[in-house]
Amino acid sequence: MPQKNDHTAGYDPLKDRPPGYDPNEAPALSPASEPLVPAGKHPLDLRSPLIRIITTFVTVAMILGVVLLFKNLFVPLNLTKDSQTGSAIELPTVPPDLKFSGDTVTGDILASVGIPRLAQLHTIIPERPRTDIVQYTVQEGDTVFGIAEKFGLKPETILWGNYYTLLDNPSFLQPGQILNILPIDGIYHRWNAGDGLNGVAYFFSVTPEDIVNYPLNHLSMETIGDLSHPNIAPGTMLVIPNGKRSFVTWSAPRITRDDPGVAKVLGPGFCGTVTDGPVGVEAFIWPTNNHFLSGFDYSPQTNHFGIDLDGETGDPIYAVDNGVVVYSGWNDWGYGNMIVLDHGNGWQTLYAHLSQINVACGDWVYQGSVIGLMGSTGRSSGSHLHFEMMNDTSGKVNPFAYLP
Numbered sequence: 001m002p003q004k005n006d007h008t009a010g011y012d013p014l015k016d017r018p019p020g021y022d023p024n025e026a027p028a029l030s031p032a033s034e035p036l037v038p039a040g041k042h043p044l045d046l047r048s049p050l051i052r053i054i055t056t057f058v059t060v061a062m063i064l065g066v067v068l069l070f071k072n073l074f075v076p077l078n079l080t081k082d083s084q085t086g087s088a089i090e091l092p093t094v095p096p097d098l099k100f101s102g103d104t105v106t107g108d109i110l111a112s113v114g115i116p117r118l119a120q121l122h123t124i125i126p127e128r129p130r131t132d133i134v135q136y137t138v139q140e141g142d143t144v145f146g147i148a149e150k151f152g153l154k155p156e157t158i159l160w161g162n163y164y165t166l167l168d169n170p171s172f173l174q175p176g177q178i179l180n181i182l183p184i185d186g187i188y189h190r191w192n193a194g195d196g197l198n199g200v201a202y203f204f205s206v207t208p209e210d211i212v213n214y215p216l217n218h219l220s221m222e223t224i225g226d227l228s229h230p231n232i233a234p235g236t237m238l239v240i241p242n243g244k245r246s247f248v249t250w251s252a253p254r255i256t257r258d259d260p261g262v263a264k265v266l267g268p269g270f271c272g273t274v275t276d277g278p279v280g281v282e283a284f285i286w287p288t289n290n291h292f293l294s295g296f297d298y299s300p301q302t303n304h305f306g307i308d309l310d311g312e313t314g315d316p317i318y319a320v321d322n323g324v325v326v327y328s329g330w331n332d333w334g335y336g337n338m339i340v341l342d343h344g345n346g347w348q349t350l351y352a353h354l355s356q357i358n359v360a361c362g363d364w365v366y367q368g369s370v371i372g373l374m375g376s377t378g379r380s381s382g383s384h385l386h387f388e389m390m391n392d393t394s395g396k397v398n399p400f401a402y403l404p
Contacts (some may be wrong), residue, residue, distance in 0.1 A: 005147040130183035138177040155302045161188040168247045186241040197227040204243035242351040247303035256340045261327040269329020271361035280321035298398040304344030305396035306388035313383040315374040319365045336378025346392035
């Protein structure tokens with residue numbers, strides 16, 4: 001057997017360091033571990049002169065590109081000298097390549113004359129306030145609300161400007177009527193002998209100066225004289241600007257079974273003595289088969305305190321609750337054939353423009369009884385029922401709030 005060398009005797013490669021190992025001596029690199037390119041010699045090394053040149057060129061190119069981009073985005077300015085101050089001011093110019101077509105203008109025109117004001121084929125002129133009273137002929141289908149909206153006025157102004165035609169009643173509006181249309185909301189008042197300017201102004205909630213100074217009235221404080229007896233001829237029509245007043249109502253007042261004679265002013269249908277009768281249950285039913293409007297709605301601002309229910313002439317009209325007849329007959333103020341029921345519990349109902357009346361003064365009626373037939377009598381433009389409800393506490397109320 002061959003003999004082992006002394007220096008390898010008892011050597012364990014997993015525990016012992018190799019022979020001749022010196023920890024203070026750096027190991028030599030093997031050819032495989034040496035770098036392929038020396039430091040500073042790699043073509044992609046940022047320290048390379050070539051990379052520095054390329055980076056500088058790209059940076060300069062980017063800066064020039066940004067400058068050119070912003071130059072094209074903004075209109076260049078020309079500098080000129082202010083004739084008064086002598087300082088330089090900037091005038092806008094337009095790039096010569098700016099071209100438009102169709103409804104626009106070319107860059108050459110803009111550069112020579114500036115920005116023009118283009119003419120429009122349909123110029124819109126702002127509406128000027130009216131300064132005079134115009135006459136309007138009522139057309140088929142017109143309403144007080146529609147006429148007021150057409151002229152930019154409140155509905156009540158249409159009534160207050162035409163009291164001697166409409167008598168504060170929108171139901172009196174008829175095709176062919178000539179209405180005064182005021183230029184401002186207010187009242188058209190006919191001066192009466194004995195009127196005082198202070199009293200008239202107070203009645204319409206304005207001042208005497210409001211009336212005198214309104215141009216259409218052609219009045220003057222210097223020539224008007226004593227305000228209590230002004231120099232205004234009777235019959236003179238005056239505009240009361242922004243004036244207001246209560247409506248004159250021709251509808252039925254509260255007619256109770258205890259005193260039905262108060263309705264004598266309404267016409268020959270008033271009743272004399274009425275005996276007691278049934279009391280309503282305050283659960284109302286519809287007075288007509290149709291439950292929708294055919295004309296005016298409930299509208300206190302136009303003095304219309306009822307609703308006009310649709311139907312045909314001859315349709316049945318029903319008592320909305322138990323009660324006693326306190327008016328039965330003709331109404332002289334436009335309601336035609338009319339019935340009023342007192343329900344004995346603070347409620348009253350009115351049925352107007354009837355073609356036929358089936359009940360008489362003092363008759364007892366019960367809910368659902370046919371008391372008459374629909375028609376178009378009185379001041380009416382077509383067959384319908386004018387229906388009103390009145391309560392001792394609330395006055396004339398909107399029937400739609402109480403009908404089922």
